[in-house]
Amino acid sequence: MGNTPPVGRKVTLSDIAAGCDVSRATVSLVLRGSPLVNKHTRARVEEELRRQGYVYNRAAANLRRRTSSSIALVLNDLANPFFAEFAAGVDEILGDTGFVTLLGSTGESTERELAVLGSLMEHGPAGIILSPAEGSDAQQILAAVGSLTPLLLFNREVSGDVASCDHWDRLFLDNQRGARLATEHLIEQGHKRIAFYGGHLGSSSCRQRRAGYVEAMKAAGLPIEQSWIVECIPNRLDAVAHSEQLFNGKTAPTAAVCYNDAVALGLMLGLHQRGLQPGSDFALTGFDDIAEAAVSAPPLTTLAVTPRDRGRQAAELILQRVRDPSPPPRQTIAPVQLLVRASSCPPHD
Amino acid sequence: MGNTPPVGRKVTLSDIAAGCDVSRATVSLVLRGSPLVNKHTRARVEEELRRQGYVYNRAAANLRRRTSSSIALVLNDLANPFFAEFAAGVDEILGDTGFVTLLGSTGESTERELAVLGSLMEHGPAGIILSPAEGSDAQQILAAVGSLTPLLLFNREVSGDVASCDHWDRLFLDNQRGARLATEHLIEQGHKRIAFYGGHLGSSSCRQRRAGYVEAMKAAGLPIEQSWIVECIPNRLDAVAHSEQLFNGKTAPTAAVCYNDAVALGLMLGLHQRGLQPGSDFALTGFDDIAEAAVSAPPLTTLAVTPRDRGRQAAELILQRVRDPSPPPRQTIAPVQLLVRASSCPPHD
DNA sequence: CCTCGCCTTTGGAACGATCCAAATGTACCC
DNA sequence: GGGTACATTTGGATCGTTCCAAAGGCGAGG
Numbered sequence: 001m002g003n004t005p006p007v008g009r010k011v012t013l014s015d016i017a018a019g020c021d022v023s024r025a026t027v028s029l030v031l032r033g034s035p036l037v038n039k040h041t042r043a044r045v046e047e048e049l050r051r052q053g054y055v056y057n058r059a060a061a062n063l064r065r066r067t068s069s070s071i072a073l074v075l076n077d078l079a080n081p082f083f084a085e086f087a088a089g090v091d092e093i094l095g096d097t098g099f100v101t102l103l104g105s106t107g108e109s110t111e112r113e114l115a116v117l118g119s120l121m122e123h124g125p126a127g128i129i130l131s132p133a134e135g136s137d138a139q140q141i142l143a144a145v146g147s148l149t150p151l152l153l154f155n156r157e158v159s160g161d162v163a164s165c166d167h168w169d170r171l172f173l174d175n176q177r178g179a180r181l182a183t184e185h186l187i188e189q190g191h192k193r194i195a196f197y198g199g200h201l202g203s204s205s206c207r208q209r210r211a212g213y214v215e216a217m218k219a220a221g222l223p224i225e226q227s228w229i230v231e232c233i234p235n236r237l238d239a240v241a242h243s244e245q246l247f248n249g250k251t252a253p254t255a256a257v258c259y260n261d262a263v264a265l266g267l268m269l270g271l272h273q274r275g276l277q278p279g280s281d282f283a284l285t286g287f288d289d290i291a292e293a294a295v296s297a298p299p300l301t302t303l304a305v306t307p308r309d310r311g312r313q314a315a316e317l318i319l320q321r322v323r324d325p326s327p328p329p330r331q332t333i334a335p336v337q338l339l340v341r342a343s344s345c346p347p348h349d
Numbered sequence: 350m351g352n353t354p355p356v357g358r359k360v361t362l363s364d365i366a367a368g369c370d371v372s373r374a375t376v377s378l379v380l381r382g383s384p385l386v387n388k389h390t391r392a393r394v395e396e397e398l399r400r401q402g403y404v405y406n407r408a409a410a411n412l413r414r415r416t417s418s419s420i421a422l423v424l425n426d427l428a429n430p431f432f433a434e435f436a437a438g439v440d441e442i443l444g445d446t447g448f449v450t451l452l453g454s455t456g457e458s459t460e461r462e463l464a465v466l467g468s469l470m471e472h473g474p475a476g477i478i479l480s481p482a483e484g485s486d487a488q489q490i491l492a493a494v495g496s497l498t499p500l501l502l503f504n505r506e507v508s509g510d511v512a513s514c515d516h517w518d519r520l521f522l523d524n525q526r527g528a529r530l531a532t533e534h535l536i537e538q539g540h541k542r543i544a545f546y547g548g549h550l551g552s553s554s555c556r557q558r559r560a561g562y563v564e565a566m567k568a569a570g571l572p573i574e575q576s577w578i579v580e581c582i583p584n585r586l587d588a589v590a591h592s593e594q595l596f597n598g599k600t601a602p603t604a605a606v607c608y609n610d611a612v613a614l615g616l617m618l619g620l621h622q623r624g625l626q627p628g629s630d631f632a633l634t635g636f637d638d639i640a641e642a643a644v645s646a647p648p649l650t651t652l653a654v655t656p657r658d659r660g661r662q663a664a665e666l667i668l669q670r671v672r673d674p675s676p677p678p679r680q681t682i683a684p685v686q687l688l689v690r691a692s693s694c695p696p697h698d
Numbered sequence: 699c700c701t702c703g704c705c706t707t708t709g710g711a712a713c714g715a716t717c718c719a720a721a722t723g724t725a726c727c728c
Numbered sequence: 729g730g731g732t733a734c735a736t737t738t739g740g741a742t743c744g745t746t747c748c749a750a751a752g753g754c755g756a757g758g
Contacts, residue, residue, distance in 0.1 A: 010473075010497065012714055023738045028716060038736060053495060058471040059408045060714035064743045070472070073452070078440065079657065081640075084433030091427065091454045095465060100472055101452040103422070105440045116444060122407040123419070123449055124359075146402060148359065236644070265644055291430075295585070295614055297646030308428070361744055372708045377746060387706060409744035413713050701758085708751075715743090722737070728730090 005052040012057070020048040031056065068126040070100045071318060074116055076133045076156075078105040081290050082307045083131065086154075089311020090129060097319060099126070108133045110140075117144040127318040131155045134202045138165045150321040154314055157204035169321055170331040171314050175205050175287075178303040178336040179212030182257045182285040185301070185338060187220050189346045191255040191283060195228035195246055197267055198239055199259030206234075206259055209287065213257050225249050234259055239266025244274070254282065254347045261286035261293050261302055264343070268296065279343045289339055301344035303336040310334055354401040361406070369397040380405065411473070419449045420667060421474040423465055425482045425505075427454035430639050431656045432480065435503075438660020439478060446668060448475070457482045459489075466493040476667040480504045483551045487514045499670040503663055506553035518670055519680040520663050524554050524636075527652040527685040528561030531606050531634040534650070534687060536569050538695045540604040540632060544577035544595055546616055547588055548608030555583075555608055558636065562606050574598050583608055588615025593623070603631065603696045610635035610642050610651055613692070617645065628692045638688055650693035652685040659683055 005011055013031070017024045022041065029037045030045040037045075048054075062068055073090055075083045091101045102125055104116035113133045120128070127150040132141070138158045142165055145151055152169045179196075186194050196213045199206030210229070217224050227249025232242040239262065246253060246267075258264035264286035268278040276282050279298030286293055286302035293300040317332065354360055362380070366373045371390065378386045379394040386394075411417055422439055424432045440450045451474055453465035462482045469477070476499040481490070487507045491514055494500055501518045528545075535543050545562045548555030559578070566573050576598025581591040588611065595602060595616075607613035613635035617627040625631050628647030635642055635651035642649040666681065 008497075010714095014714075024715080025717085025738055026736085029737090032716090036736065041736080055495065056471045057412075057473060057714055059473060060412055060743090061716070062743090063406075063409055063412060063745090064714080064716045066743065070451075078437040079430070079434045081428070081430050081433065084430065084436075085428045087433075087436075087452070088427040088454050088456075091452055092456070095453065095461075095468065098468065100469060102419075103436070103440055103450040103452040104444065105437050107437075107441070112444075119444065119447065120449060122405045124406060124408060146404065148357070236640075269644070291585075292641040292644065295618070295641065296644060359744095363744075373745080374708055374747085375706085378707090381746090385706065390706080406744055409713090410746070411713090412715090413744080413746045415713070699758105702756085704754090704756105706752085708749105710748095712747075713745090717742080718738105718740095720738085723735085725732100725734085727732085 010057070011052045011054045013054075015052060016045065016048050016054055019052060020044050062124070068124050069098060070102050070123060070125045071315070071322075072102040072104060072117075072120040072123075072125040072128045074104040074106060074113065074120065074128065074130045076106050076108050076113075076131050078103075082288050082305070085307035086131075086311040086314070089308035089313075090315045091311075092308075093312050093315035093319070097315075099319070106133045110134075110136050114140055114144050117141065121145060121149070125149060127322045128152070129154055129314050129318055132158050134200060135159065138162055141165075150318060150325060152314055152318045152321070154310075155205065159202075167329050169317055169329050171310065171317060172331070172333055173205070173305050173310070174333050174336050175208035176212035176215070178287060178305075178338075179209035179257055180216045181212075181336075181338045182287070182301070182303060183213045183216035184220075185340065186255045186257065186283055186285065186344060187216065187222070189255075189283060189344060191347050192222055193225075193228070193251055193253040193255070194222070195230065195253040195256040197230050197246065197256040197258045197284075198232050198242075198263030199234055201231060203234075209257075209259060225251060225253075228253050228256075232263065234263050236262050236266035236269070239263040240270045240273075243267050243270025247274070255344070256282070256284045258284055258286050261288045261290045261300060264300055264302070265292060265296055268343075279345050281348050283344045283347070285344055287336075293339075294341070296343075298342035301341045302339055304339050305334070305336050359406070360401045360403045362403075364401060365394065365397050365403055368401060369393050417473050417475040418447060419451050419472060419474045420664070420671075421451040421453060421466075421469040421472075421477045423453040423455060423462065423469065423477065423479045425455050425457050425462075425480050427452075431637050431654070434656035435480075435660040435663070438657035438662075439664045440660075441657075442661050442664035442668070446664075448668070455482045459484050459486070463489055463493050466490065470494060470498070474498065476671045477501070478503055478663050478667055481507050483549060484508065487511055490514075499667060499674060501663055501667045501670070503659075504554065508551075516678050518666055518678050520659065520666060521680070521682055522554070522654050522659070523682050523685050524557035525561035525564070527636060527654075527687070528558035528606055529565045530561075530685075530687045531636070531650070531652060532562045532565035533569075534689065535604045535606065535632055535634065535693060536565065536571070538604075538632060538693060540696050541571055542574075542577070542600055542602040542604070543571070544579065544602040544605040546579050546595065546605040546607045546633075547581045547591075547612030548583055550580060552583075558606075558608060574600060574602075577602050577605075581612065583612055585611050585615035585618070588612040589619045589622075592616050592619025596623070604693070605631070605633045607633055607635050610637045610639045610649060613649055613651070614641060614645055617692075628694050630697050632693045632696070634693055636685075642688075643690070645692075647691035650690045651688055653688050654683070654685050
C-alpha cells in the first residue's frame with residue numbers, strides 16, 4: 001500500500017508522482033489547482049501529498065517560470081520603532097499576497113547598504129523597498145540593483161539623483177507640511193522666538209522639515225536667529241548634548257520645533273538640566289509620534305505618521321509596480337497629522 | 350568588441366560563457382574562485398562579468414547544490430521594540446555570514462503563525478528562528494515545519510510540547526531570576542506588601558517571572574494576597590484598565606513587580622488616575638528595559654535584556670545547528686541585569 | 699615516437715519545478 | 729467502422745547553476 005516517504009531528503013513532486021502512478025506533469029497541475037485534472041485523480045494525488053508530507057519548492061518553480069515571489073525590504077535602522085512598525089506593515093501586506101519579505105538592515109552605513117543590496121539581489125527579488133542610509137548615492141545604488149528590478153524609495157531622497165534613476169517610485173512623508181503645522185501651532189500659542197532643533201544637514205527629511213518651519217515663520221513675519229537652528233545626530237543622546245547651544249545666541253527661544261521625537265525627548269532632558277520645565281517654561285514639538293511621546297513628562301505634541309499604514313502603502317505600491325512595470329514612476333506624499341499634547345504650552349512670561 | 354548584454358532579461362552564466370568563448374563550467378569555476386582556472390582565463394571572464402553586469406542567481410545554485418542560504422525569522426510582534434532590536438541583531442549576524450533573513454511576523458495570531466511558517470517553508474530556509482505567538486501548539490508547528498529544518502525557539506515555550514519536538518534548540522531569558530532580583534530589590538527597599546502585575550496565564554515567560562516573584566517572597570517570609578496577582582494583556586492600554594484591581598483586596602500593596610515595561614508604564618498612568626505618585630507613593634519595576642524606561646516619569650527600575658545581543662546569539666545558535674545538525678539539542682538561558690532607577694522607591698508610610 | 703603526469707577546460711546530466719505539443723481514451727454521430 | 733469533439737494525461741525540453749568524469753594540450757622522460 002504505497003511506498004514510504006524518502007528519509008533525510010525533501011519530498012519532491014516526482015516522489016508524489018511515483019507514489020500514485022501519475023506523471024510529474026499531472027501532480028504539478030494538481031498543485032496549481034488546474035481544472036484540467038479529473039477530480040478522482042486529484043483526490044488520489046492530494047491524499048498522497050498529505051501522506052508524504054510534501055512541501056512545495058517555490059525556488060524551483062520560480063526558476064522555471066522566471067518569476068519571483070519575494071520582495072526585499074532594506075532599512076537604514078530596523079531598531080528604530082518607526083521602521084519596525086513600517087516593516088510590520090510591509091510584511092503584513094506581502095504575507096497576505098503570497099510574497100515573502102527579504103529583510104536587510106544597514107545600520108545607517110552606506111557600505112553595508114551596498115553589500116546588503118548586492119546580497120539580496122542574488123536572491124532575485126521581484127522588487128525592492130529601500131529606506132536609504134544617510135549619504136546614499138543614487139549611482140551606486142543603481143549599479144547594485146540594476147534597472148530591471150523595481151525599486152521604491154521610502155522616506156529619504158538619495159544624493160546625486162540622476163536621470164537614470166528617475167524610474168524609481170517614491171513614498172515620502174509630508175515633512176514640510178508637518179513642520180509647518182507644528183510651527184504654526186506654536187505661533188498660535190503666542191510664541192515669537194521659535195527654534196528648529198536637531199537633525200542632520202545630509203538628510204532630505206531634515207531639509208524638508210526645516211523648510212516647513214522657515215515657511216511658517218516667514219508667513220507670520222517672525223525673524224529667525226542663527227543660533228536657533230541647531231544640528232545634531234537625531235538621537236536622544238546627542239540631543240541632550242547639544243541643547244545648550246539653543247541658548248548661546250543673543251536672544252533665547254521660548255519654543256522649539258524638533259526634528260523628531262527622539263530629539264525632542266533628548267531636549268527635554270537637556271532643559272531639565274538647565275532648570276527649565278518643558279511644557280511650562282519652554283514649549284516643544286516632535287515628529288513621528290513614537291510610543292514614548294504619549295507618556296513622556298510632559299506628553300509630547302508631535303506629528304503622527306502612522307508608520308504601519310506607510311508600510312502597508314509601500315508594500316502595495318511596490319506590488320502594483322511589480323505586476324505592471326509600464327506606468328510612469330510615481331511620487332507619493334503621505335499626510336501627517338498634528339497631535340497636540342501638553343508639551344506645546346503658551347509662552348511662560 | 351564582444352556582443353552586447355541581453356535586454357529585458359537577466360544576464361546568465363551562459364551569456365558570459367558565450368561572451369568570452371569558454372564553457373559554462375569554466376565561468377562557474379571563476380565565480381566560485383576555484384584555483385583550477387588559469388589566471389589569464391580568469392581575468393578575461395571577470396572582465397566579461399563586469400561588462401555585462403552579471404548577478405549571481407543563488408536560487409539556481411541552491412537548487413543544484415541542495416543547499417539554502419536563507420534563515421527564516423518569525424516573530425510574534427515585530428512592532429515591539431524588543432523584537433525589532435532582536436531582529437536587527439539577527440540580521441546583522443546573518444548578513445555577515447552570507448545568509449539572508451526571511452522575515453515573517455505573526456501579530457500574535459497562531460493561525461497566521463502557521464500560515465507564515467508554511468509560506469516560508471516553501472522557500473526552503475536552512476533554519477528557523479521562531480518566537481511563537483501566545484498559545485502556539487508544538488504539534489502544529491512541527492507539522493508546518495517538518496523535522497528536517499532546524500528550529501530555534503526563542504523567548505517562549507510552546508504548549509503541548511511533546512517528545513517529537515525535543516530536537517528543537519531553545520534560547521530563553523532568565524525570566525525567573527530577573528523577577529526574583531526585582532522582588533528582592535523591592536524587599537530590600539523595605540516593602541512587605543508586593544504585587545505581581547500584568548501578563549497572561551498562557552505565556553511561559555509570565556509563569557516564569559511569577560515564579561521568581563513567588564520564590565523571593567517566600568524566601569523573605571512574606572505573604573502573598575490573592576488580589577495582588579493581577580492578569581492583563583501585556584500592553585499599556587490594558588494595564589491602565591486593570592490597575593484598580595490591585596486595590597480591591599483587603600490590604601493594598603505598596604509596590605508591584607510588573608510583567609514588563611509596557612505594563613509598568615500603563616500601571617503608572619493608572620496610579621496617577623488614582624491620585625498616587627509612582628516612585629514616591631508606590632514603587633514598581635518593569636522588565637525589558639525598553640527605551641522609554643529610562644525617560645519615563647519617574648524613570649523605571651527594570652531588567653535589561655539586551656535584545657540586540659540576544660538576536661546575535663540566536664543567529665549564531667541557529668547557524669551552528671545548520672552547519673552541524675548532529676549535536677544534541679541545547680537550551681540556552683540568557684542572563685538579565687537589574688537596572689535600579691527612581692521608580693523603585695522605599696515605602697511611603 | 700610513445701607514454702606519463704599535470705594543468706586546464708569541457709560536455710552533459712543533474713536539481714525540482716513548469717510548459718507545450720502531442721498522445722490517449724471515450725463518447726457520439728453519420 | 730470511421731471521423732470528430734472533448735476531457736484528461738504525458739514525455740521531454742527548459743529555467744540557471746553545479747558536479748563529474750573525461751578530454752585536450754603540453755612538456756619531460758624513456
